[in-house]
Amino acid sequence: MATNYSDITAGIATPPLWWHGDVPRYVPFHPRWVSIHATEVAYIKSRCQVCGQEYNSVVEGFTDIYERAESITGNASLPGWDPPLALSHCEYAFTSSVPIVVLEYWRRTRSDPQWVRLQEFEIALRDEYGQLRPSS
Numbered sequence: 344m345a346t347n348y349s350d351i352t353a354g355i356a357t358p359p360l361w362w363h364g365d366v367p368r369y370v371p372f373h374p375r376w377v378s379i380h381a382t383e384v385a386y387i388k389s390r391c392q393v394c395g396q397e398y399n400s401v402v403e404g405f406t407d408i409y410e411r412a413e414s415i416t417g418n419a420s421l422p423g424w425d426p427p428l429a430l431s432h433c434e435y436a437f438t439s440s441v442p443i444v445v446l447e448y449w450r451r452t453r454s455d456p457q458w459v460r461l462q463e464f465e466i467a468l469r470d471e472y473g474q475l476r477p478s479s
């Protein structure tokens with residue numbers, strides 16, 4: 344599913360503020376900019392494991408189970424993922440990144456579509472050894 348949107352980033356002078364998957368975004372983050380079907384959104388700062396570049400992106404949930412909140416509460420961790428293809432971050436075409444901090448956490452229900460920010464889930468995340476990953 345990886346799509347390279349470097350034509351968009353190449354045509355805009357300022358770097359993206361955040362990424363929605365591979366899609367560069369230029370407006371300040373708010374959950375109104377993610378999927379209309381999302382019920383849970385974590386706005387995450389991540390770090391490329393190869394070059395160390397940090398960037399912001401989102402993890403969305405689509406049920407009322409709130410599994411990201413469960414993971415943040417239980418383990419202070421989230422699984423890593425591939426950096427956006429258009430993020431000109433290092434010479435390696437294939438790498439992965441690790442989430443280091445939950446900058447914002449939002450949820451809503453199907454019966455109440457108003458987004459609610461829950462700051463108790465906005466915490467630093469730990470690696471597989473239980474160590475915090477300090478942000479630069």
Ligand SMILES: [Zn+2]
Pocket residue numbers: 391392393394395396432433434438
């Ligand atoms: Zn990199």
